[in-house]
Structure formats: structure tokens, C-alpha cells
């Protein structure tokens with residue numbers, strides 16, 4: 414008899430949902446988590462703090478109101494880190510309470526400390542006082558997430574040269590900032606600080622950023638960020654970052670030198686497996702600390718599962734949660750349907766981006782004929798009311814059977830709006846549904862109908878020309 418039926422390592426979105434799903438199935442469940450980290454990276458250093466910071470930036474700078482009230486509109490003239498931190502700490506505190514209460518209500522035992530495998534069914538949990546206790550479990554789910562990769566060549570000091578964890582603890586809003594790496598995290602923070610008035614330079618070794626997104630939308634984002642005084646250095650490698658007093662000098666391989674109050678490295682993340690002693694359970698991780706799993710999230714040791722960022726792509730809170738639930742169901746012998754194949758992607762830049770399904774590039778590469786329907790927020794009454802003239806929604810529609818193949822949104826509410834398209838696509842819906850549907854007025858959701866009509870009109874012209882020819 415083991416101490417627990419299911420033991421989960423890590424309480425981020427993957428671990429939480431795994432633990433609760435197993436508990437709902439009547440299993441004896443425990444979750445192991447380090448001190449001050451309940452809720453994982455998601456609640457403490459990643460998703461929630463960054464999204465709350467973004468909300469505080471938008472509110473205090475009044476950026477979204479400037480189209481209506483003028484370029485000088487601000488809610489607060491001097492925005493301090495205390496103003497920004499207050500909202501972040503408030504939300505983190507509330508979210509931790511919610512998680513603690515959910516785990517408690519579902520009778521999930523929380524074991525505080527750092528877990529490691531002693532054998533394939535035994536976990537040693539080391540407390541802050543360095544005392545180790547042993548617990549055994551029939552099934553184990555690893556959900557230990559990632560931490561920012563810190564290249565050895567970079568001399569991080571958590572003040573001038575920082576990663577995305579330390580950016581939440583800056584003691585002032587920097588006047589100048591270099592962001593190394595134009596991935597999602599790097600570009601989200603670049604846009605927040607640019608909105609605060611920081612002069613931001615983004616250095617990226619590739620020639621483009623956010624390659625998985627629609628090119629037209631990435632171009633629109635770049636235009637907006639340049640308007641907020643962001644400088645892009647694409648196709649450039651960092652040769653060295655030197656500290657000079659209270660500032661840092663970023664030296665590029667091309668010879669350029671960029672002085673800044675702060676340099677944020679956002680150069681990928683590393684799976685948190687080093688402390689787990691995976692070999693004691695007969696497991697191993699790759700060079701980036703990631704664990705390989707099968708379609709049911711089982712590792713090569715069948716009673717041990719792994720979910721969330723520690724298994725790699727797409728490394729999002731949304732997918733981690735679902736992976737956790739599915740792994741727990743499989744571990745408990747329940748039927749499992751598998752992760753839906755239409756996960757949306759949300760990028761909380763300013764303005765925000767979201768999409769679901771295929772991009773124009775994907776469809777062109779795969780030789781799938783499609784038509785594009787576009788709606789611009791400035792042509793919607795709601796767009797005028799909220800002062801968003803740049804937002805747009807783009808539908809990609811199959812020219813053969815009129816099914817929706819992709820939805821790409823840029824601007825206010827993009828990450829919410831995308832779910833309408835996701836639902837239509839998930840139900841195999843065609844553009845006709847959107848053409849005939851009545852939407853609340855005035856809303857941004859109406860953009861679906863406008864874009865659908867646009868696509869429909871273009872398809873009608875082609876159908877007429879084709880009919881005339883034959």
C-alpha cells in the first residue's frame with residue numbers, strides 16, 4: 414500500500430489540474446511544491462504577474478484612451494514600480510488563495526518542499542530546513558515546469574542584467590532597456606515598457622519575430638511598437654554585455670554598442686528537471702531539461718507521467734492545464750479523448766494578438782486554396798467608441814467548402830474574440846454561419862460578420878467569373 418494513489422510534482426497549471434482531476438475521481442492525492450511557489454511560475458513569476466502588469470500599464474498610462482482624449486492623456490504622470498507592483502501583488506495573493514482553497518476543498522494534500530525521485534515509486538521531499546521525508550505513490554505526475562535559461566556567458570546581477578523573473582522586481586522604471594530575444598515573453602515586456610515611455614531596443618538573431626504568427630499582423634505590431642519608440646535589431650547577435658557603473662553596454666557582433674539602464678535576456682527556458690534525480694526512476698531529460706512523453710503524457714516508465722512546460726512545446730498555461738487533466742484521467746484508468754487540435758495562441762503585446770488554425774503561409778505552402786475576409790475595427794461602431802482604429806480581424810476561408818481554416822485577430826480583446834472563431838471551427842462551421850448570424854451591436858464580435866461578408870463577396874466574384882467562362 415502506497416501513501417498516495419497519485420502524487421504530483423509542481424503546482425503550476427499542469428500540476429493543479431492533474432491533482433484536482435485525480436481527486437475528483439476519488440483518488441488519494443498529494444502535490445509537492447516549494448515554499449512561496451504555490452500556483453507555479455504561472456501565478457508567481459510568469460503569466461499572471463505579466464498580464465496584471467500589462468493591465469496596470471494600460472490603465473495608468475491611459476494609452477488606449479489617447480485616440481479619444483489626445484496624445485498627452487495620462488491617468489498618472491509619474492508611474493513608479495510601486496504603482497505597478499501593487500496591482501500585481503494583489504492579484505497574485507488572490508490567485509494563491511483560490512488555488513489553496515480549491516486544493517483544500519478537493520482534499521489534495523500539499524507537501525511543502527523540493528521533491529526528487531528516490532526510486533520509481535518513492536519521492537524524497539526536502540524542506541527549507543534541509544530535512545527529507547519520504548512518500549510513496551502508485552502514480553506520479555511530473556509538472557515541474559521551466560526556469561529562464563541563463564547562458565553562462567552572461568553575468569546576470571538581477572538589477573542591470575536580468576531575466577524575465579527579475580524584471581518583476583526592478584526598483585525603478587528604466588529609461589532605456591535592451592531586450593535580447595524577440596520571442597513571446599521578450600516582445601510582451603518590450604511593449605509594456607515602451608508603453609511606459611522606456612526607450613526599448615530589441616535584439617533578435619533571426620531576421621523576423623513571432624514566425625508562427627500571420628505576417629501582416631506581425632508587421633502591424635512592429636509598426637505600433639516603432640511608434641512607441643522601440644528599435645528593432647534583427648539578424649544581430651549579442652557579443653557581450655558589459656556593466657559600466659549603473660548601466661550596461663550591449664555589444665553586438667556587428668560592432669554596434671547599445672547603452673541601457675537595464676538588459677533583459679529572454680533567450681528561452683530550461684526544463685526544471687536537474688533536481689529531480691530522474692535516473693533514480695529510470696528516466697532522463699534532454700539537454701534542455703525536457704522529458705519525452707507519449708500521446709497520453711506517460712513517460713518511458715509507464716506509471717510516471719509528465720505534463721506542462723517540462724515536456725516542451727507549446728509551453729502555455731492553457732495547454733498545461735489540459736495536459737494535466739488528461740494525464741490524471743489516464744493514470745486513473747478513465748477514458749481519455751486527447752487534447753483538442755485547435756488550441757488558440759494569445760500574445761499579450763500592446764496591441765494584443767491572437768489566432769487559431771492555419772496561417773496564410775501554412776495554407777499557401779500546403780497548396781490549400783483560401784479566401785481572406787477582413788474587418789477593421791475603425792469601421793465598427795464599437796471600434797470608434799473605444800478608440801481602437803488599428804484593430805483588425807482576418808478570416809481564412811476554404812474556397813472549396815467554405816469552412817473556416819484560420820482566424821487572426823489584432824487589437825483590443827483579440828485574445829477573447831478568437832474563441833468565437835475557435836468554436837465555429839471546432840464544430841466544422843462554414844463562413845455561411847457567420848454571414849447569417851446576428852451579433853449584438855455595437856460590439857467587436859460584429860467583426861466576424863463583416864469579415865465573413867468580405868470573404869463571401871470575394872468568393873462570389875470568383876464563382877461568377879468561373880461560371881461565365883464555362
Ligand SMILES: Cc1cc2nc3c(=O)[nH]c(=O)nc-3n(C[C@H](O)[C@H](O)[C@H](O)COP(=O)(O)OP(=O)(O)OC[C@H]3O[C@@H](n4cnc5c(N)ncnc54)[C@H](O)[C@@H]3O)c2cc1C
Pocket residue numbers: 422423424425426427428445446447450451452453454455456458459460461463464526527528529556557558559577598685688689720721722723728729730731732733759761
Ligand atoms: C513571463 C511569462 C509570461 C507568460 N504568459 C503566458 C500567457 O499569457 N498565457 C499562457 O498560456 N502562458 C503564459 N506563460 C507560460 C505559462 O506560465 C506556463 O506555460 C505555465 O506556467 C506552465 O505550467 P506548468 O504546470 O508546466 O508549471 P509551472 O507554472 O512552470 O510551475 C512548476 C512548479 O513546479 C515547481 N517545482 C519545480 N521543481 C520542483 C521540485 N523538484 N519539487 C517540487 N516542486 C517543484 C516549481 O516551484 C513551480 O512552482 C508565460 C510564462 C512566462 C515566464
